[in-house]
Amino acid sequence: MRIAEISSPELRQTQSHDTISDLLCKVEALTTEIERHSPEFPLPESISGNIRHGVTQLSSLTPFHNSVKLQIWKLSYRLWNACIDLSNFIRTSSSKLTDEHAKLRQVTADLLFIAVDVSGVPSPYFKCASFFYKTGTIWHELCKYDHASSCYEKATDLTSKVEITNVIDREERRLLLDLHIARSKTAWEVLDTNLAITLLNRSKRVLFGIAENYMALADQYMCLGKQVLSKNEVCSVNDALKLMSEALELCEKGLRNVKKAEETLGLKELRLKTLRFMAASHLQRDEFDSVLKCVRVLRNGEKGEDHPSTCVLAMKAWLGLGRHGEAEKELKSMVVNKGIPEGVWVSAMESYLQAVGACGIETLMGVFLGRCNISAGAAIRVVQRVIVDCVNGEGPRAKLVAEFVSNDKVVALFSGDLAAKERSGMHALLWNCAADHFRLKDYEVSAELFEKSLLYVPHDMENRSLRAKGFRVLCLCHLALSHLDRAQEYIDEAAKLEPNIASVFLKFKIYLQNNDHIGAIAQVQAMPSCMDFTPEFLSLSAHEAIACRALSVAVDSLSGLLTFFSTGKPMPTTEVIVFRTLITILIQQPQNENEVLKYMKKAHSRFSDLGPERFFGTGEVGRRERNWFALNLWNIGLKSGQEKNYDLCGELFRICAEYYGVSIDGEMEGNNLMVCKSLILAVSAMLAGEKLSKNPLLDNEVKQTMELLERAGKILMSGSIKTNTDDDQATMIEPHFYFIYTSSAYDLYTRINDSESKQLLLIKNYANSKYCNTNDLLQIGLNASEGLRPNTEVATFCFNTCISLLLSSSSPNYQTVALILRKLITITNVHKCNADDDDDDGVYVMYKKAYRIMVGLKTGEYPVEEGKWLAMTAWNRAALPVRLGQMVEAKKWMDMGLELAGRVVGMDTYKSCMEDFVSAVEKKVQSQGHLIVGS
Secondary structure, rough: OHHHHHHHHHHHHHHHOOOOOOOHHHHHHHHHHHHHHOOOOOOOHHHHHHHHHHHHHHHOOOOOOOHHHHHHHHHHHHHHHHHHHHHHHHHHOOOOOOOOHHHHHHHHHHHHHHHHOOOOOOOOOHHHHHHHHHHHHHHHHHHHOOOOOOOOOHHHHHHHOOHHHHOOOOOHHHHHEEEEEEHHHHHHHHHHHHHHHHHHHHHHOOOOHHHHHHHHHHHHHHHHHHHHHHHHHHHHHHOOOOOOHHHHHHHHHHHHHHOHHHHHHHHHHHHHHHHHHHHHHHHHHOOOOHHHHHHHHHHHOOOOOOOHHHHHHHHHHHHHHOHHHHHHHHHHHHHOOOOOOHHHHHHHHHHHHHHHHHHHHHHHHHHHOOOOOOOHHHHHHHHHHHHHHOOOOOOOHHHHHHHHHHHHHHHHOOOOHHHHHHHHHHHHHHHHHHHHHHHHHOOHHHHHHHHHHHHOOOHHHHHHHHHHHHHHHHHHHHHOOOOOOHHHHHHHHHHHHHOOOHHHHHHHHHHHOOOOOOHHHHHHHHHOOOOOOOOOOHHHHHHHHHOOOOOOHHHHHHHHOOOOOOOOOOOOOOHHHHHHHHHEEEEEOOOHHHHHHHHHHHHHHHHHHHHHHHHHHHHHHHHHHHHHHHHHHHHHHHHHHHHOOHHHHHHHHHHHHHHHOOOOOOOOOOOHHHHHHHHHHHHHHHHHHHHHHOOOOOOOHHHHHHHHHHHHHHHHOOOOOOOOOOOOOHHHHOOOHHHHHHHHHHHHOOOOOOOOOHHHHHHHHHHOOOOOOOOHHHOOOOOOOOOOOOOOHHHHHHHHHHHHHHHOOOOOOOHHHHHHHHHHHHHHHHHHOOOOOOOOOHHHHHHHHHHHOOOOOOOOOOOOHHHHHHHHHHHHOOOHHHHHHOOHHHHHHHHHHHHOOOOOOOOHHHHHHHHHHHHHHOOOOOOOOOOOOOO
């Protein structure tokens, strides 16, 4: 620096003074701006920064003249007062202080701190310290604890410049204490617990024997103790007790040091409060004796403690010690203590009930009813506490609740519009409890609670539906208890209030319980007329009826349900299930085959309209459903056939074939076997019915029967099914079905003109098959030889084929052979007579054939009676030729008779007579004697 640049002290002083003046002017201008600022708008963010800049520049120009310091003090107070005006407006408008306001307070305190050592201002350090204290309090409110702590520390440093013994002013003394407490609060907030407690302990040095100071410090100990206690941690209870003990000690010390009686009132009150919280701390630690000690101290005071919590603490302590009698006394004492708030009183009753259990409910109810000033809300709380324990199924508790809520005094609490919310709450509480007991099947208790819940439903139009609901559920309860008369009364009341489907359904249940099936059916038929009807109610009715074995009612319900499947309404189940259930019920009842057939036809009509897969379902499910219907038709058809109800049998098997013929998921010929069998049995039943009734089939019936048989024939001849001689058991058909088919076809062919050739071809095809059975073929032959429309050609073919088959076997049945021979002889003889043919060669051949069969047989192997018949009829055939003088012809038949008689046991006498007669004939050629021997 050059010498010329060095200014003189006077010049520097002048320049410094001008700078300070400029800075003070700027600060004053900013202060004025703040004073004029409308509190309705937020402070500009730059204003505190501008003042901070000025304060920083001023602080670099210290020291100041005392006049400058005074000027700074004035500016600082103006700025502080402006801040107070702003904060007052903010607080009255329920807004919160902002960081900008706190910054403005901070810069105000810092501005005052520059001129803190001013002369002429009393206690400048304490005034500046109060600025920092109050600023720190605002920072604390904003949770900026580091800023708050900094302000408190500056304030503490300022106050430490004055000896405590020299502090006389009451406000300054209080400031010293407030500073310590504020620092403790901040340390507590940042979890520096040790520092917080240390600062509180230091505060004991600045109490100055003032009652308010003792109270303030004791109250702070109490606050910290309560915060520790609220954590509900076992390890924290000891710390809470220590803090409360400090508070109690301060109260007692204050009472000893403070002389004025009016100043001790607050300390006494705080002492009692501390004792109550200490008792609560002991209670939290289950130190019940210590709780009772605190209670005794509270009650042994000058006037005796009657704080609401004292009774509660005492009661809980007695409960903890298991001395329920003393606890009950404490609870009853609360009834007469009008100062106990309702919430505290109800909480005490809840604690009592929780500890004592069911045996305390009666006492609890009595205590409640003994109190004069109670609210509906309190009643709800008490009932709710009792009910919480009732849901475990304890009926006695629920009955006590029912008795309590029906008390006139309790009911009166819920009257009027003002108690509408509480009334609804009580109703819901009782309803839910009743529902819980209903689910537990405790219907007696449930009914009682439901009934009492109706006491809390007004008798107005708005609540008609709710009352009706209550009556319906009471009907259900009494139904479960088999109190049918009471159930009927309740449902009648419900129906008057709100006629709907639920009421009709419950009446239906009552009729079922009374076994009044006619009445139940009437209710089922009334259901669809209800406005809120849905088909699901018919399904429920069917289930109820089935459970009660009221099968006629179930049938009516299900048949009614079927009518809704075509309406497009949402249905509770599928149509096929309804049909299946209905038919299952009908099958269980005797003589219901016609009804079964009716619904089987309806089901057939429905799946014909909808398509099989929509009706039965797809895949394996659909096939299983289809087969169920078909199999039941088959079984009922067999049963009807066994009972000779052939008309029904034929119709059942015809429909059965339709079911078996349904294709699911494109399956090919899966049920052809059963279709074929069903068709064959259907035709057979129709023909059997004709024979039984002796009423010939009409032409259209014959045509229909032939169409059915042709369908069966096509399946038989298609190769899609086999017999039981094949390996594939899945497509096996029994050979007798071929016989039934052939026999039925033969019968039907007889109804057609010029059908003999068709009949013969049919029988020849059957005889040539490897499935031909001699017994079946014999039966066809017998049928062809008899009846109104015999076919001799077919009969002859059948008998000849049968003899061939029988004789070709290793052990022929000669009884059958003899029968067939007799039939053949008869047919040949009849055929000869019809043809006016005198040639007996055909008949003679049959006798000759019989003789050849008998040759070589053991005695008696050929039926004796048949042998006699052959011998005698052959002999008798010689009579006519003898009369006519045809001796050669006569001799032929007499020789045949003699040969046959020689093969039959027991005809020796006949044979001798025959031989004698032959000798006589030969002697008397011209003789006209009769040759008939025997009958």
